[in-house]
Amino acid sequence: xxxxxxxxxxxxxxxxxxxxxxxxxxxxxxxxxxxxxxxxxxxxxxxxxxxxxxxxxxxxxxxxxxxxxxxxxxxxxxxxxxxxxxxxxxxxxxxxxxxxxxxxxxxxxxxxxxxxxxxxxxxxxxxxxxxxxxxxxxxxxxxxxxxxxxxxxxxxxxxxxxxxxxxxxxxxxxxxxxxxxxxxxxxxxxxxxxxxxxxxxxxxxxxxxxxxxxxxxxxxxxxxxxxxxxxxxxxxxxxxxxxxxxxxxxxx
Amino acid sequence: xxxxxxxxxxxxxxxxxxxxxxxxxxxxxxxxxxxxxxxxxxxxxxxxxxxxxxxxxxxxxxxxxxxxxxxxxxxxxxxxxxxxxxxxxxxxxxxxxxxxxxxxxxxxxxxxxxxxxxxxxxxxxxxxxxxxxxxxxxxxxxxxxxxxxxxxxxxxxxxxxxxxxxxxxxxxxxxxxxxxxxxxxxxxxxxxxxxxxxxxxxxxxxxxxxxxxxxxxxxxxxxxxxxxxxxxxxxxxxxxxxxxxxxxxxxxxxx
Numbered sequence: 280x281x282x283x284x285x286x287x288x289x290x291x292x293x294x295x296x297x298x299x300x301x302x303x304x305x306x307x308x309x310x311x312x313x314x315x316x317x318x319x320x321x322x323x324x325x326x327x328x329x330x331x332x333x334x335x336x337x338x339x340x341x342x343x344x345x346x347x348x349x350x351x352x353x354x355x356x357x358x359x360x361x362x363x364x365x366x367x368x369x370x371x372x373x374x375x376x377x378x379x380x381x382x383x384x385x386x387x388x389x390x391x392x393x394x395x396x397x398x399x400x401x402x403x404x405x406x407x408x409x410x411x412x413x414x415x416x417x418x419x420x421x422x423x424x425x426x427x428x429x430x431x432x433x434x435x436x437x438x439x440x441x442x443x444x445x446x447x448x449x450x451x452x453x454x455x456x457x458x459x460x461x462x463x464x465x466x467x468x469x470x471x472x473x474x475x476x477x478x479x480x481x482x483x484x485x486x487x488x489x490x491x492x493x494x495x496x497x498x499x500x501x502x503x504x505x506x507x508x509x510x511x512x513x514x515x516x517x518x519x520x521x522x523x524x525x526x527x528x529x530x531x
Numbered sequence: 532x533x534x535x536x537x538x539x540x541x542x543x544x545x546x547x548x549x550x551x552x553x554x555x556x557x558x559x560x561x562x563x564x565x566x567x568x569x570x571x572x573x574x575x576x577x578x579x580x581x582x583x584x585x586x587x588x589x590x591x592x593x594x595x596x597x598x599x600x601x602x603x604x605x606x607x608x609x610x611x612x613x614x615x616x617x618x619x620x621x622x623x624x625x626x627x628x629x630x631x632x633x634x635x636x637x638x639x640x641x642x643x644x645x646x647x648x649x650x651x652x653x654x655x656x657x658x659x660x661x662x663x664x665x666x667x668x669x670x671x672x673x674x675x676x677x678x679x680x681x682x683x684x685x686x687x688x689x690x691x692x693x694x695x696x697x698x699x700x701x702x703x704x705x706x707x708x709x710x711x712x713x714x715x716x717x718x719x720x721x722x723x724x725x726x727x728x729x730x731x732x733x734x735x736x737x738x739x740x741x742x743x744x745x746x747x748x749x750x751x752x753x754x755x756x757x758x759x760x761x762x763x764x765x766x767x768x769x770x771x772x773x774x775x776x777x778x779x780x781x782x783x784x785x786x
Contacts, residue, residue, distance in 0.1 A: 324686040350686035356679045360701040360778045369697075373687035401781040421687070 294482035307460040307468035310478030347424035355414040357402035364398035370421040425457040487517040568748035576752040587737040594722040598657025610669035639728035653725040660721035661714035668710025672703025708772040
């Protein structure tokens, strides 16, 4: 998977953003609020067309009909009128898989995701954390080249978020999906990623990248790990430079 | 059971109080019994005239149900078309609003003149009266669809129709049903009104002929029957909603 330059809009929101993402790895993009994060995201999901640039998967340019991404939005966006299992199978159904088969494939993952037994419930009957697991299952089961996660735990309380981050690390360890994570949470980015990219304020470009070694403990030791803290500090400095104006003085 | 009693006693008490007041005025001799019959007499007349009332209620019910069905069907078709085309929306929506300013009272005799004394003018008037609130409810429902859900569907490769079918239409379903609840109460009134303007049978016809011979008790008996018909139709709509949208009760936190 290789991402290349993209530009968009009359006011330049993305000014030649280029990066590449390696298979089987987790890459995060962080940036100040109001940077092109959501624009970038909407280009990747096909919601917007870029004005310049392109992106390629395994060297072949991506056509709109065949998006390589399975998208997980910020809020879970589970459809209230579909039972949990039918929500999980939604992506497959939209891809043209017959309903029964889509349900079967989705249901096979329920136990792995720790939500076995909830298939027949309505989304509203689940807790926020459970709903987010369903949303990830719905994303994963589509079996696209890459998972595209937009602040997946942003809407959750701190304790649930911590639990879900650990859970995601565990389940990722077994499946090794290629993931692109868009977030403004520095700690979350460091904890979950192999590489963190920093986006500048508008017009946005990549102004820094930080590698996070898998040797850094992501579970219990993470909060106390000096190397993780050093990387967070480095990202903070990059972000301070990324947001000029009042944002920068406030951070300083 | 006591819980249910506690929830329902205020409206029951209010109704009893109101009927009591009516009864007291009717028996006080302030007004002659031919002008204001007692509530007991009205209920008596419903029973005594049950065959005639039923015979007249059926055409009214038929007109109501057919007119309402026509109204709902055209509201669904038109609201869907308007949802897909902004141009159409800009062109047609003002016309729909203007259509609501036409006074029913002037229009009803004309419709009867054009379409005769039988079923058709009644059906058309019921449809005309209930169509607008249905269409507006649907349009509001479509517009209230969650943008995140729609973006998600598009990211999965769904086209406009897919997004409409899986997000916009189900989002509009609760709005649709609240529109139904409001419209069904208009519908019976609309049918009776059309009968007033001219028809061969129906509760409106019955009321008019009873009024012409100063039988206020029979007029009120027919009014009572039309209320019962409306309430039954309303209950049917609520039952349908429960049946077709089981998720809505969960969403609203009801048991």
